[in-house]
Amino acid sequence: MSEHVGWAGRPRRLRRLDAGLSLLDRQILDRDGRLSGKVDDLELTPPEGDGSGPPVVTAILSGPGALARRLRGSVGAWLESVHSRLHPSAEPGPARIPFGVVKEIAATVGLSVRKDDLELSRFEDWTRDHIIGRIPGARHAPE
């Protein structure tokens, strides 16, 4: 992960970032500034064409599926098994956020889409629909 990646988020000026230091484990914010998970891992793909040269970051991987692989060991294996058991599909991979929707990399990673459009929020939706949303007052901001 310590590979240096050039990133053209600001067209006028290319910045050089250390992916391990400036991307990994950062907070993701969606278009409306809502907290939308962490950069738990990165998807690296060999460059197009002859496949030579450094790999390219093609997606942010987020959520328990991605975190489990980072953690490794028994804790990682446990998290992975929980993730795959609760997931509707038979062999779920980690949730992917294509790198094209990343619009800013600073103290946080900003996206150009809404968090509901990402495949990240199943656990959040479940908690909302089955527990928190059923308690009176859940839809009002505290007074």
Next chain:
Amino acid sequence: MKRFVAVTLGILTAIGGFVDIGDLVANAEVGARFGFDLAWVVGVGVIGICVFAEMAGRVAAVSTRPVFDLVRERLGARAALANLLASSFVNFLTLAAEVAGIALALELASSVSYLLWIPFTSLAVWLVIWRVRFETMERIFGLAGLSLVAFAVGFWRLGPDWGSVFHSVSHPVVPSGEGHATYLFYAVSLFGAAMTPYEVFFFSSGAVEERWTTDDLNVNRANVLIGFPLGGILSLSIMGTTALVLLPRGITVDNLAQVALPTVLALGKLGLAFLLIGFFAATFGAALETALSSGYIISQFFGWQWGKMVRPVDAPRFHAVVLVSLVLGAMLVLTSVDPIKVTEYSLVLSALALPLTYFPILVIANDPDYMHGRTNGRVANALGSIFLIIVLVASAAAIPLMIVTKAGQ
């Protein structure tokens, strides 16, 4: 008035750290056993928490990143998870003890057993978190907690010989009849109480809840410099009253009534009234602080939406963590386990986890990417480095001292 209430975040944070149920009793116990010979530790602890809380508040104001975001970013997923597990465990034990602590304060006022109060106190804590705005919450419990100033008034009214008090504070010795290991064990516990990590979790998350910006750096400094020294003074006053009244008579402290005894002796019924309000507010405030902190750190580790600034349906996992912690905490203390013992052990465990929290704060406070020209100055870095070393020593010594002294017996 507006200026004054702007510092209630610091006051509430410090009350939860310095005079929660475990510390109320621990401070009184230390005073009754060691007199003024451990007072210096509180002073050292106050400076330490001021240094790191100022950094954490500054990072939160400039970058809107609370402490556990920094922990995750600088330690990586694995070490941050270790910190999360340790800190959540300490948080949980403290929360359970505070829920019982509120009930103990009500028992003192009503003579109804604290076990009967626990379902109501835990429900009340949850209702405040569910319905009351962050600023309102921190003002009510921060300001009501100030009635513990009765301890300081009581200490003054007991008429200590100030010369000899200053002498024993500045020339600490291990009292005869106490071993060196026991003395060090209590020193580590007091230091751990002053620097408990949930203070910086709560303080920095509170700063984000209140939407501090770079314009609020003065508010941050005022919160830190008023809140934590005030907590330290309350803590020392408790120690002082029991050192003057209980130590010469050979009385040791193990419950809340004995904590109040010397001050009530000095101030009478009015003093007792103030202490009862103060006990209630301080334990309630500490319960809010630890319950919210459990939600804050777990959410911040995973990147979930957190906080009271949004509707509960918009932060469902955060509220679920808070709710589950409160229910489990209430169940733990309903087993009639001694809540004060619970916090004493949790203090030592928290000393163990300190470096994993304070190291990332020091690193990020120096990172220009986050701080936009507001990085640490030389003084903050010098003090930060010194205290990081002290924190490491305390952390390494905590468990061996606990075993050698059988937790201070």
